[in-house]
Amino acid sequence: MASLFKDLAKLSAYRDRRFPGNQEEYERALQTSTTVYVGNMSFYTTEEQMYELFSRAGEIKKIIMGLDKNSKTPCGFCFVLYYSREDTEDAVKYISGTMLDDRPIRVDFDWGFEEGRQWGRGRSGGQVILYLSFSYKYLYFYK
Numbered sequence: 001m002a003s004l005f006k007d008l009a010k011l012s013a014y015r016d017r018r019f020p021g022n023q024e025e026y027e028r029a030l031q032t033s034t035t036v037y038v039g040n041m042s043f044y045t046t047e048e049q050m051y052e053l054f055s056r057a058g059e060i061k062k063i064i065m066g067l068d069k070n071s072k073t074p075c076g077f078c079f080v081l082y083y084s085r086e087d088t089e090d091a092v093k094y095i096s097g098t099m100l101d102d103r104p105i106r107v108d109f110d111w112g113f114e115e116g117r118q119w120g121r122g123r124s125g126g127q128v129i130l131y132l133s134f135s136y137k138y139l140y141f142y143k
Contacts, residue, residue, distance in 0.1 A: 019111055029111035034061070034082045036091050037110040041076045042101035049100065054080045057095060058087020062113075069119040079113045 019026045038050070050063050059082065066077035082088045088109065096107035 018117075026111060030109045032085065033109055033112050034085055034088045035110040035112050036080045036082075036088055037077065037108045038080060039077045039106040039108070040103055041074075041078065041105055042103050043074050043076055045074065045101050047078075050078055050080065053095060053098065053100060054091055057082070057091035059083050064113055064118050066118055079110060079117070081113060 019029070021029070036054075038054075047063055047065055050065075051060060054060055054063070061081040061083050063081070064079040066075050066079075067073065068075045080091065082091065092107050092109060095105070097104050099105075
């Protein structure tokens with residue numbers, strides 16, 4: 001059945017709380033952005049590997065690897081900026097779920113890269129990780 005409204009929840013399952021505008025502006029930014037967020041990457045995945053894979057969807061403007069703020073080492077995510085919206089849509093459509101370094105990567109539309117977003121958000125500058133201690137059966141959250 002046809003609908004007059006596009007289901008915007010399909011644009012991205014992730015909501016960036018650091019976006020400076022309201023929800024409507026966020027959704028508009030996702031609809032026009034030429035940036036994708038890539039998550040669930042191995043810490044050993046290189047920028048060259050990302051370029052090789054994502055250039056299959058279109059011409060890449062820039063790749064920004066996510067880095068641990070303190071050690072400046074990769075921490076499992078990156079941003080890929082394309083020249084056209086069509087290439088961005090192809091990347092989300094065809095590359096999301098692809099196995100890269102034995103991990104299924106997640107590709108989502110992103111509202112656009114700004115300086116400072118390349119740093120991980122954890123307490124030590126890396127990703128936010130949930131640890132489960134089996135010996136004590138407590139959950140520990142490291143931020």
